Amino acid sequence: xxxxxxxxxxxxxxxxxxxxxxxxxxxxxxxxxxxxxxxxxxxxxxxxxxxxxxxxxxxxxxxxxxxxxxxxxxxxxxxxxxxxxxxxxxxxxxxxxxxxxxxxxxxxxxxxxxxxxxxxxxxxxxxxxxxxxxxxxxxxxxxxxxxxxxxxxxxxxxxxxxxxxxxxxxxxxxxxxxxxxxxxxxxxxxxxxxxxxxxxxxxxxxxxxxxxxxxxxxxxxxxxxxxxxxxxxxxxxxxxxxxxxxxxxxxxxxxxxxxxxxxxxxxxxxxxxxxxxxxxxxxxxxxxxxxxxxxxxxxxxxxxxxxxxxxxxxxxxxxxxxx
Numbered sequence: 536x537x538x539x540x541x542x543x544x545x546x547x548x549x550x551x552x553x554x555x556x557x558x559x560x561x562x563x564x565x566x567x568x569x570x571x572x573x574x575x576x577x578x579x580x581x582x583x584x585x586x587x588x589x590x591x592x593x594x595x596x597x598x599x600x601x602x603x604x605x606x607x608x609x610x611x612x613x614x615x616x617x618x619x620x621x622x623x624x625x626x627x628x629x630x631x632x633x634x635x636x637x638x639x640x641x642x643x644x645x646x647x648x649x650x651x652x653x654x655x656x657x658x659x660x661x662x663x664x665x666x667x668x669x670x671x672x673x674x675x676x677x678x679x680x681x682x683x684x685x686x687x688x689x690x691x692x693x694x695x696x697x698x699x700x701x702x703x704x705x706x707x708x709x710x711x712x713x714x715x716x717x718x719x720x721x722x723x724x725x726x727x728x729x730x731x732x733x734x735x736x737x738x739x740x741x742x743x744x745x746x747x748x749x750x751x752x753x754x755x756x757x758x759x760x761x762x763x764x765x766x767x768x769x770x771x772x773x774x775x776x777x778x779x780x781x782x783x784x785x786x787x788x789x790x791x792x793x794x795x796x797x798x799x800x801x802x803x804x805x806x807x808x809x810x811x812x813x814x815x816x817x818x819x820x821x822x823x824x825x826x827x828x829x830x831x832x833x834x835x836x837x838x839x840x841x842x843x844x845x846x847x848x849x850x851x852x853x854x855x856x857x858x
Contacts, residue, residue: 536560536599537771538643540586540634541607542579543570545716546649549709550605550764552576557768562599564592565608574714586630589637596641603645603771606634609679612722613653616675617817627678631685639693645774646686647767648699652756652784652823654680655701661790662756662826665701665782673818683782690780698770698778703756703786703825705763707846708853715853716760725757725847728797729854732806739808741793743815747822752793754822756786759840759849769834783834786825787841796843803847 537554541547542563547570554561555578563575566585575581580599584591586608609627610616616623638646653676654669671677686697706725708715716726731739744751766785791799801808830836840846 536562536601538562538564538599538601538604539579539607540564540604541570541609541649542581543567543572543574544607545718546705546760546763547605547607548574548576548714549760550607550767551579552709552714553761553764553768555579562595562601564595569610569718571717586634587626589633592633593637593640596637596643601641601643603647603774604634604638604643605647605767605771606631607649609649611651611675613673613675613818614722614816616673616678620674623674623678628681628685631682635685635689635695638695639689644695645771646695646697647770647774648682648686648697650679650683650699650701650782651676652701652703652786652825654683655820655823657820658823661822661824662788663784663824664826665784665829672820675818686780696774696778697780698774699782700766700770701782701784702763703758703784703823705760706757707759707761707840707849709761710849712849712852712856715850715857717857724755724793724796725800725850726854728800728808729804729847729851731808732800732804732851733854737809738811739797740811740813741797742813743819744812745815748792750792750794753819754790754792754824756788756790756824757843757846758786759838759846762838762840765839766830766834766836769836773834781833783830784825784827785830786827787838788825788827790822790824791843799843800847803844804851
């Protein structure tokens, strides 16, 4: 049985579905603070539990034979982390420590960890490799990097093997259009532009057009959520086959600016999107683009949906259906 922490969230719910489709038994833990119960596939077993509640968490570990953990549970809004770092350290780091303590106590020795490209901060080179410097520019990235360091020492002391997957920008929706990206409030670029295209917002706000990029707006590497989850399952299988711990970037190695994303959403949805420029948000790096070669070579990661228009179209199809 695979335990998915944060399995009611955007990425977690896609992971639960794909694990079940691969014939894994799945147990979901989520406190539903940002996730939605209706996102959870009915074939999975679900507990409404916060991973910061050690007693409840440990009880679940004792009730079930868990083979490995996929850990998605975290707060993940960069700007919010700058304004409220306590929330991010308390939820992300303390929650992860509780989870790892339960794993240690119950002899569960395999975990795939949801990390982030935010650990790199403003990179000195692009595309970014896993061995590059990690100097986060916001508390969100700092908490994820702190957990990676905790994982290293738990491996050293307790033999808990981990694969940490550093995501770049995740977007898109499952091809069924039954699950997709929904946050409250929404802060991710592609769904915000789609909401503007659908008339739910009057303007698309660009936060800063004076970055050190070709058009002045931030550049990011976008990866389809289904490809991202495929990489998680490959990482899980590697751990179940007694792999050593490791860290991988998950992206496509291609960057798009905020203005380019707005242009492509306008094209795919056949919409006229009005734009307003606002001041920069704290903590946003200029450019984040992955070098995905390590994941491609070690995990045998083979992206299927690495086309920006397809990513946008899949997200648009879900939004039209559910929003």
